[in-house]
Structure formats: C-alpha cells, structure tokens
Amino acid sequence: MEEDDLKKDNLIIAKKKFDSRLIVGTGKYKSMLECAKAIKFSGAEIVTVAVRRVNISNKNKPLLMDYIDPKKITYLPNTAGCFNSKDALRTLRLAREIGGWSLVKLEVLGDKTNLFPDMIETLKTTEVLAKEGFKVMVYCNDDPLMAKRLENSGADAIMPLAAPIGSGLGILNKINIQIIRKQTKLPLIIDAGLGQASDATIAMEMGCDGVLVNTAIAKARKPFEMALAFKNAVIAGRQCYNAGRINKTLMGNASSPIEGVI
C-alpha cells in the first residue's frame, strides 16, 4: 500500500475535507487548558461547542476561543439544551452570527433523563436550517427510517447515537447502524454513548465515517491518554474497514501448510 492511499482517505462533510475522523466535544473538562490539550492529543480537527450567555458580571472570565483557535480547529456549534425547534433555530442562528459558522450540529432533545432526541422536532428543524443555508449534522436515533427522512430533509451528516449521551455503554444496536450505513451515502458519524477506544474501532470497522466523543475522553482518569487512545482506535478501525476483513467460518483453517509436516 502506498502512503498516499491513506492520505486520500479524507472525511468529507459538506464538501469540506478533514484528515481526522474523530470529532471531539469540548464539555466536561476540568479547565479550558485541559480541554485544549486533549484536543491536541486526539488529533481532532472538528470540535463541538455550545452557545451560552456571556457572563456579564465577571468580565475577566476566560473565553474558549482564547484556548482553541477557530482558525485552526473547525468549531461545530451545537444546540445542546434545546428541547424544541424554536430554541434550536434561535441558538444556531446566533451561532452563525458569532462568526459565520454555517456547519452546525443539531440536537433537539426530548427527555431530560435519557436525553434521547425528539425526532419530530429534529426533522422539522433540519428542513428549516437546510433552507437557510446551514450545513446540518444531525444527532438522531439509531432508527433507519428516521435517518432516511433526515436525509430527505437536507441533512449533511447523519449522527445516530450509540447509546444515551454520556452513558459510555458503547454501540447498543449494531444492526441498525449497519442498515443505516447501507442505505445512506451521507457521512455517518456515531455520536454519543461511546465509553472506550474499542467502541470507536467497532464503529469505524462497520463503515461509519467518523465518531464524536466527549465524555469518554473528558471524564477518563487520564484524558490526554484517552484522547490518544481514541485517535488510534479510529485510525485502526478505518484501516480495518478499508483493508476488508476476512469471512467468518465455523471451523478452523490452519495458517501453516500441511505439506511437509514431519
């Protein structure tokens, strides 16, 4: 294999090329410095960010943009905390206004305890955002029918959950993810619920285009080492997918030739 073959294997979202297939969240870190350092270790080129009120009573509070340079790392504004279409639209319109961001992550949640997405609100919002020129990466359920409808609504990437956000349970419904992979040519990114590096590898081996990880890195005992573990896991999984795994057989198949046995 030529080294060039690997380099050409970019993640392409809304016509933008990325070398890394690992997207990381910037929440739950002990400090912005720790977050910025973890991003470096992860090799991620896209990071999710939340839109919140500026603290007007503490004027010297550090800003995320002072630690993570949006010219070097692609900011992916999210709608975390939005439970309906109206709030999600308001949030992303504001996000775009901050500095021209049109690539966004839409997540409209439906339940405060399990954090599952409200797919009816999500579909509605995707349609409006696409019409307004946003490039929408959509957090969704691992439901092939909903994924199809999202695709028809103008989504730029489908991002089904592996398991509830922050749960660390890994991919619960591999069959559904495989069905979604088969039916869509859109970037398919596993978002939410991964707990360990091998979860990311499994997603990539199944042919997913990328994974989005936050809690599993931020809340690991050693976030920097975990960031590196996820980076390597994503690369390994992608390489395995590209290389093409062998067929499974029930019986053994000797690796050493029988001929010439003494």
Place this chain on the structure above:
Amino acid sequence: MKKIKIKVNGKVKTVLKNSILSDLLKNLNIPIKKVAIELNQEIIDKKRTNNIKLKKNDKIEIVHFIGGG
C-alpha cells in the same frame, strides 16, 4: 437625564434613556468579534450597534461559545 430599565442576559440594568447599544457593549467589556447579540429576540448586525438606541424594557442577549458536547 431620564433613566430606563433594560435586561441584559436576564439581569436588570439601569441605563440612561437613548443610550447607544455599542456604548453599553463597550461598558460591559464585550469582545464583539466573539459574540452574537439579540435585541428583543432579533439578531443585531454587529456592525450596526452604534445606530441602535436603547428603549425601556429592551431585552438584550449576548452569547458566545463555551465547552459542550
């Protein structure tokens, strides 16, 4: 000069009547390039904040990016 009450990010603030939005942002030390501003639920063009006079009960939201998943 008459004073009016407005709300900035949910907090009541008293300012002079006909104050200019850009002056308020300056007083609050807001890094304009890193925020978005809403006035009464409508997004404001950041280049035009010096043309906007504040009125009684105006609701201003100033948002920026923070860490999130």
